[in-house]
Amino acid sequence: MPGLPSRRQFLAVAAAGAAAVALPSTANATTADPTVGIRWPAGQALPSFGRPRSLDVANLTGRPADEQLLLTTLQGVVNRDRPSIYLIQPQNEGPTTWLAELGVPYQQVSEPLDLLTRYRDRVRGAIVHDPAVPATVNVATTLAGLRDGVVTSAELAASAGLPVLVDLRGRFSTDLAAYTWAVDNLWSSTSHRLLIGLDPNVAGYLRDYAVANRAMCVFLDPATAGEGPLLSGLLADLPTPSPYLGWWPASVNGEDDGTQLTSQHGVYVLAADWCTNLTVLGGVPAPILASQQPTPTPALANKIYVTLTMTEGDNLQYAQHRMRQIWDDPNRGKVPLNWSTQPLAADAAPTVLSYYQRTATPNDYLMAGPSGAGYVYPSDWPADTLAAYTRQAARYTRRTGLAAQVILNRLNGNDIPFDAATAARYSSDLRPLGLLMAWTTYTSTSVLAGNTPLSVSWLASSVAEATQAIATASQGWTGDKPLFLSIGTLAWNLTPTDVVTIAGSLGPNYQVVRGDHYFALARQAFGLPSH
Secondary structure, three states, X not given: OOOOOOHHHHHHHHXXXXXXXXXXXXXXXXXXXXXXXXXXXXXXXXXXOOOOOOEEEEEOOOOOHHHHHHHHHHHHHHHHHOOXXXXXXXXXXXXXXXXXXXXXXXXXXXOOOHHHHHOHXXXXXXXXXXXXXXXXHHHHHHHHHHHOOEEEOHHHHHHOOOOEEEEOOOOOOOHHHHHHHHHHHOHHHOOOOOEEEOOOOOOOOOHHHHHHOOOOEEOOOOOOOOHHHHHHHHHHOOOOOEEEEEOOOOHHHHXXXXXXHHHHOOEEEEEOOOOOOHHHHOOOOOOOOOOOXXXXXXXXXXXXXXXXXXXXXXXXXXXXXXXXXXXXXXXXOXXXXXXXXXXXXXXXXXXXXXXHHHHOOOOEEEEEOOOOXXXXXXXXXXXXXXXXXXXXXXXXXXXXXXXXXXXXXXEOOEEOOOOHHHHHHHHHHOOOOEEEEEEEOOOEEEEEOOXXXXXXXXXXXXXXXXXXXXXXXXXXXXXOOOEEEEEEEOOOOOOHHHHHHHHHOOOOOEEEOOHHHHHHHHHHHHOOOOO
């Protein structure tokens, strides 16, 4: 492949370019000054960024893809030192919703490309991707992180007066060839504390995070010949536990295959491909509460207790976007409702998690999303290192007051129960108030490891499905003892207004309760000690 540097040549150039950066993300370094540089001490799940003094804000909505690529990768290079650029991209919670919560002075530029002029001295030049080979966008993103460059088209690089550091056009015939070259030549220079998985057809969003952290950026299908082994090799090089941020090809099948593969390698997934401005959000401190607003648990009676849980809590981009949209529903708080959310937002976006904690009503109860802190299938995780994950998850769930957790556990796309050793590990390390096993087509409540309520949760994607699930699960109830029913409400489809409708359809034998009351009552009914 003429024109591409050899591995030795590339490492020498990359090292020279990185020498000007005070704190490379591949180091476990810390600094006494919290306002500058990336800090990622050992034991912390995700990096912390410097504290912004003020922000230049640009709206990328409707801008061409090459401009979005250029400005998002510029954001990564600049914000690595001190967050200074905030980019508005299409998002359903509103363009400035989180910007308003940060409490950081800002000014919006009328022409987004003016940011390149303002920060021109921070970048060395352009990495040009090949429009004919989509994977080169991700290869270019990796190179941009290592070379302090920006990713864009040849045309925009020329019009902006940027020297071309690497031109990837015509170098690769396939996506796999491009990724193979990147692994062979770039992987050893990138951070080995995380891996980024981004659709190369998505121009912006999480790309700043990849550049700032000098991370390898790929989009590999674990079920595809050639791509799966390449991905496995990368995952095998990460310490346990480490994060894979982004998402997978092949949609739902990719989720099952990808999360199974990462779990097998001791890596957890953070669905974050549509996250924006994590290089800013990760640098703004916000108070994180270690407990939730207590309310009295109702007296145990011979009733049908129903708890309703919004899904998608593993999903960091959901917490930033869709969750905020439905959280703002004016009917939130009228009936008890659980909200699964991501405890690792305490690192990645403390303002986001803090907002939900601060604005929760007495009827809102936050739970950790699958399967603790970071999305994994616990039974696929190597038994000899599962404790590394569960103990880290325990630290984060306690720090964030998420005493109950949602669990997903799959093998080859099928939900499976915990084996005895995994159950014991979750029970002893996380010490949960209770666990929801999600998401399936029945509901039942039992005792896990002799001391923990476990409720299998029936997933509903509409009001009609939820009411029918409750009716079906209630059939045969004689009224001589309590019955516990857990219903998952699909957050992409349903809202708190829909939950009010579901609760209002139930008769006098039913009582809708929030998750902590549900598990406290189940503990009483099963004769378990209180939490």
